[in-house]
Amino acid sequence: MADQTKQKELYEKDKRYVWHHMKPYQNDQNPMVIERAKGAWITDVEGNDYLDGMSGLWCVNAGYGRDELVDVAAEQLRQMPFHPLSNSHVPAIELAEKLNEWLKGDYRMFFSNSGSEANETAFKIARQYHYQNGEPGRYKFISRYRAYHGNTLGALSATGQAQRKFRYEPLLPGFIHVHAPDEYRAPDGQSFEEWSLACARMMEETIVWERPETVAGVIMEPIITGGGILIPHPDYVKEVERICNKYGVLLINDEVICGFGRTGENFGYQNYGIEPDIVTMAKGITSGYLPLAATAVKQKYYDVFKTTDESDHFRQVNTFGGNPAACKLALKNLEIMEKENLVARANELGSRIRQSIEPLTAEPHIGHIRQQGLLIGIELVKDKQAKTPASKEMVGGIIAACKAKGLIVGKNADTVADYNNVLTLAPPLSMTDEDCDLIIETLQSVLKDTAIVAQ
Ligand code: PLP
Numbered sequence: 001m002a003d004q005t006k007q008k009e010l011y012e013k014d015k016r017y018v019w020h021h022m023k024p025y026q027n028d029q030n031p032m033v034i035e036r037a038k039g040a041w042i043t044d045v046e047g048n049d050y051l052d053g054m055s056g057l058w059c060v061n062a063g064y065g066r067d068e069l070v071d072v073a074a075e076q077l078r079q080m081p082f083h084p085l086s087n088s089h090v091p092a093i094e095l096a097e098k099l100n101e102w103l104k105g106d107y108r109m110f111f112s113n114s115g116s117e118a119n120e121t122a123f124k125i126a127r128q129y130h131y132q133n134g135e136p137g138r139y140k141f142i143s144r145y146r147a148y149h150g151n152t153l154g155a156l157s158a159t160g161q162a163q164r165k166f167r168y169e170p171l172l173p174g175f176i177h178v179h180a181p182d183e184y185r186a187p188d189g190q191s192f193e194e195w196s197l198a199c200a201r202m203m204e205e206t207i208v209w210e211r212p213e214t215v216a217g218v219i220m221e222p223i224i225t226g227g228g229i230l231i232p233h234p235d236y237v238k239e240v241e242r243i244c245n246k247y248g249v250l251l252i253n254d255e256v257i258c259g260f261g262r263t264g265e266n267f268g269y270q271n272y273g274i275e276p277d278i279v280t281m282a283k284g285i286t287s288g289y290l291p292l293a294a295t296a297v298k299q300k301y302y303d304v305f306k307t308t309d310e311s312d313h314f315r316q317v318n319t320f321g322g323n324p325a326a327c328k329l330a331l332k333n334l335e336i337m338e339k340e341n342l343v344a345r346a347n348e349l350g351s352r353i354r355q356s357i358e359p360l361t362a363e364p365h366i367g368h369i370r371q372q373g374l375l376i377g378i379e380l381v382k383d384k385q386a387k388t389p390a391s392k393e394m395v396g397g398i399i400a401a402c403k404a405k406g407l408i409v410g411k412n413a414d415t416v417a418d419y420n421n422v423l424t425l426a427p428p429l430s431m432t433d434e435d436c437d438l439i440i441e442t443l444q445s446v447l448k449d450t451a452i453v454a455q
Helices: 004-017 067-079 090-103 115-132 153-158 192-210 234-247 299-305 324-339 342-362 392-404 433-447
Strands: 034-038 041-044 049-052 107-112 140-144 175-178 215-220 250-254 278-281 293-298 366-372 375-383 422-425
Touching (some): 049 433, 067 324, 090 293, 090 324, 115 153, 115 215, 115 278, 115 293, 115 299, 140 153, 153 175, 192 215, 192 234, 215 234, 293 299, 324 342, 342 366, 342 375, 342 433, 375 392, 392 422, 392 433
Parallel strands (some): 140 175, 140 215, 215 250, 250 278
Antiparallel strands (some): 041 049, 107 293, 375 422
């Protein structure tokens, strides 16, 4: 823990030099400066401990403080810290094979460093695949409102959250958005299943109206995560796959958050029995210890890159993508997840939280509780009858009250105007039973506290 003088100095320097992600300017508030972390817990420079209910940014799946992860990365850095994947190296080969096993399919990996890059890579591969497969006119991508796909211009173009795009536009042409079915907000008179199939039909109609021969791919997260934990009806996901197959459109699954056990399966799409053409992943691949991402592409698409015209290969370099230490660490991370059965544990803990907090739906401001594995969303409303989204003040007050009790919870921030009303939880899959109880107790006490929720 830093002494008071040091703390003051850190806060001042932070305010002077660091530009924070997503934070409105607030010079009167000190940032939370995290110094140490262990298990599911983080500690700030003032010595305050918090249970990290968001795994950092949905990524520290195996928990903090794993010496084994640090040791394999250090060993690899000593042995061979860097070599680009224009050649190859052992950790990348081993990891590509292991990821294929987790994907339960026949995929080839292109490594990069972040979820945004993994999605950009998917877009480029999809376009080039179609070009070389005799359909050069396919360049458009369809994605869903409320979903986030990254901060780079292509990934942001695919993002369906207007607040993340405002003032950075115009973005790229050829990115088209359709509705994602939202169980809580299905139109009056329609069941979730009917609304889901109606949304799938709208997607199909969009492909037809755009002309299928111009559409390269559909990108979707199996469960919309940062956009508000929107869990689809299983029939919808199967229907999207059927539509993509029917029109020769590649199905790109963004598993940046849903991957690596978060939803109670290795990858989120495995909950729905589909086989995406391309799978993008990052975050949990290394449990956030080092940057790494991958774009997994079905081998049959790689085949069209094997021919010999000088432009036929994938002409993309990524200096740091597939860093040997990151790959080695990822392999160890997957080994730990297997050894400790963390994927099954996500289901067990998630169900326990869900069952314990389900009665809170009787509270006047809790609209809907959603859970799949250790992805939990609590939609807050001002007026339950009208489903009016809760005010910014109410959501902020609840998050602050949880923090005061030692629990970090998140929300869907800066997504779609007036719909940033979903509390999110994605704790480490490795958390203990006691950690799980603390999450339950904190939510139960804060969400029932009328003084907190009356804002
Ligand atoms: N896709 C999804 C679903 C994400 O949630 C994110 C980031 O939160 C990204 C892509 C972009 O990942 P990154 O921040 O690593 O670029």
